[in-house]
Amino acid sequence: MPRPIDHLETLTDRRLLLSSAVGLGFLGITARLVQLQGFEQAEFREAAKENQFKVQLRPARRGVIYDRAGIVLASNRRVFQVRVVPEAAGKRLPEIVRAVAGLLSPFPDGTPRLTETAIVSILEEAETARGFVPISIADDITWEDMVAIAVRAPELAGVETSIGEVRSYPNGPEFAHVIGYVARANRDEAGDDPVLRHPDIRIGKDGVEALAETALKGAHGATQVEVNAAGRIMSDREIVVTPADPGTDLILTLDAAVQAEALRAAGDKSAAIVVMDIVTGELLTLLSTPGFDPNDFVRGLSQRAFSALNQDEKRPLFNKTLAGTFPPGSTFKMATALAALDAGMAPEESVYCRGYLPFGSHTFHCWKRGGHGPMDMHRGIASSCDLYFYEAAQRAGPERIAKYARLLGLGARHFDRPDARAIRQRAAEAAAAGTPLPVHLTRTPLVDREGLVPDPDWKLRVRKEKWAAGETLNIGIGQGALLATPLQLAIMTARIASGLDVTPQLFRNGPLAPKQTPAPLPIPAEHLAIVRAGMEAVAAANLGLPGIFMAGKTGTAQVRRITAAERARGVRANKDLPWALRDHALFVCYAPVDAPRYACSVVVEHGGGGSSDAAPIAREVMRLTLTRDPARSPAFQLNPTNAGLGRRA
């Protein structure tokens, strides 16, 4: 039964309508494509490029640090690293980080490489960082650990192993305090700075690494790499946006051989040893013992190892050469002598020593119980007679002694810088306001302590007391409130030996190298000659090298008060006392006597006597210094051939 025509016409109409609707639909889609592919093309091209390319930080090679002879003190070593991209790990991140931690071999002392605390801090970091920034799980892992991780890569989403560079300190603890170390910026330091938050970026945390951070770090560069949607790098083709500008290589004034000898001579003692060129002020040795291995800090230290360092009574983390302040003891007597000469005391004037001096209600003693008999200035210095210097101190008066102490470099910072002063002031203001600054904002790396040169003015100002006459006697023999750093003692000796206002120098190149040469001190040459002659006669200054002689001065600084009762019973020997109550042993010297070039100060903390415990160390260090004679050796120069030498070494 055929359908009626009219109905077929209806069907035709409907078919046309439907086809038109389809045509309209395609028209709409075409219009949309004209919009997307035509009008908005440029915009989407840009977005596609952003999708396709990721800007990657190219850390600049950190400057290598050399000693004066070109020996590498700090360089960059290639290592295996493991990190995780939080975005790629997704919700399984904690599980994945723990799995990686489980694969890492433990520290040599048996503690796990990553403690639960460390894992939690990694996870916290991952939470605050942007998802595609890789978070470091561990740097410097072993080859075996890396293989173990690589094998399990399929289950460890987002985990990447890579070869990176870490800072390396080939000499280990020898230069720990002066060079310092680098580590990742902590959260306070990094703030919102994406560069500082990048896992490849290390900053100097102490010593030269921190002080010369700007010069060493160079300028980081950036490259574009093609990535896929997961952020994985898809081709080797890199487009350099900004090339990295490597950091400046620095040459220090230090001499690695002398530093090593100092460490050897100090043995396991808690000591500070400074060797200085008395003409230029260049430091050849700046050693504080015991030390620590800065490589451990770069790698990350187990909590236990850090506590051990931190709680050691010999304070291995503390730089005693710059920040340790000690009573200078008899090593200060040269300053008293110069002040007395300035006050008109004749060097040949005789002072009789009978071993004690009643003064007011008190009795002052000479270190030699029976007394030295008649003393002039030369013999007073040579035998370090306390009685002679009680007299000299009274003649000079406390102000003049303080003046000479300062002329010789005591009571002042020598490594201070305007920025460090500003930091101290800010910290002091914040502390006064009751809102102390966080530690990292108060750090002033390598700034030395100023010690203390007391005078009546200071006493009135700080202690709100009048100066007691007996204090002058104490200051005269380097005791009392007087405090000096081992660095200051070396400067003092260098100034006496050269007559120049030498200041310590650590850098041979770069922005921190010295800009002016030392000028003569306002001290009459004949006064200095008298003092030097006394130092030449000090028995402990026997160097043991044929034809080369050393001048020196011993010092033994009491750290406890000896009561009259104990003195009556007999003073207890140092070896019978607990370590922390023993005397500090000090020795300062310069050599050679006929044409002085090197000065040295040795402080052995609670070491006993200056001549028995400090002088032998100084002797060994000076012997090597004179043999090597670094001041007259050809200087190491950076040139294109050896620039960056330490990198692949």
Place this chain on the structure above:
Amino acid sequence: MIPSLGAGGRRGAAWRFEALQALDWPLFAVLAVIAGGGMLMQASISGGSLDPWAGAHGLRFLMAVGVAIVIGLTPLPWWLRLAYPIYGMTLLLLLGVEFFGDERLGAQRWLQIGPMSLQPSEIMKIAIVLATARAVHDTPTALLGSLRASLLPLGLIIAPVGLVAHQPDLGTSILVAISGLSIVFLSGLKWPVIAVAGLGGAIAGPLFVMFGLKDYQRERVLTFLDPGRDPLGAGYHITQSKIAIGNGGWTGAGIGQGTQSRLDFLPEQHTDFIFTALAEETGFVGVMVLIGLFGFVFLRLMAIGADCRNLFGRMVASGVAVTIISYVLINMAMVSGLIPVVGVPLPLVSYGGTAMLTVMVGIGLALSARNGAAMTMPPMSSLI
């Protein structure tokens, strides 16, 4: 269902050979070009390799062509007779999914029968065409276009649409509805009825979005309205596909040169989002060519319908045309950000065996209608 079992014997074989010769080979040629384009895109996004998609895609197309030929050679009356049984079976399978189905990707769509895994909602796309066409075919002439005559086809549509939407598979349920409703529309449903139904839909639509959708579906609709809302979440698809399409520009980046396609910025790219790869690599020009090819297929199928002297063939051919072209329109509109993401593949271009088979079975049915165009089949028993 194999034609040689028919009553014709030798004469039948000759008829079939002639029928084979008379098959719409230009249509097959265009379909092959489309599928070839799909293969090219599959190869491009897998870095120029036949693995894992392009090779299988080509092979499946050849097999699907075979299926289409077999279906096309089957006499049209067979399909008229089989329309309801096929529909009924498929509806039962859908009910089976409802109760025994496998859950994949958060939706129950698959039914495991022995070693075969079946997606009854895909079969339903064809079954609905057959069933509504049959219902229209059986309607007494006087009643055609009336509301009363349309109640049966509407009922046939609502049951599977509801079941598929409940799986939930919004894209397929919409497609099933469009296929069925287009046949009802073509059958001449009167305008007042359409107006009332349209009004009802306009009211029910928003209510359905707010209360009838699963969370993820509603999320897609809302994200569609503001893709920037969640750039790495639900809006990611739309943002990334727009970037890829826009990056293609007028002439495209070149085959294998599309950075967005090559670098996996688009998930499900070899399936529902294959259009973005095409748009990026061949640009506006390439897309226009593809639209032209699909337009040819659509018009060709509509023409087959128009040439049919029986209502069933008309409805089947037009229904298949509408089904295929709705896939195309919805897919393109979806990936270019005109409508929410609903999970509809681009016919013959997207990777996926079931969808390809569905399309080619439809083509086969249209060809069967073409072969039987001259028949004047009387209505079967009327259910109205």
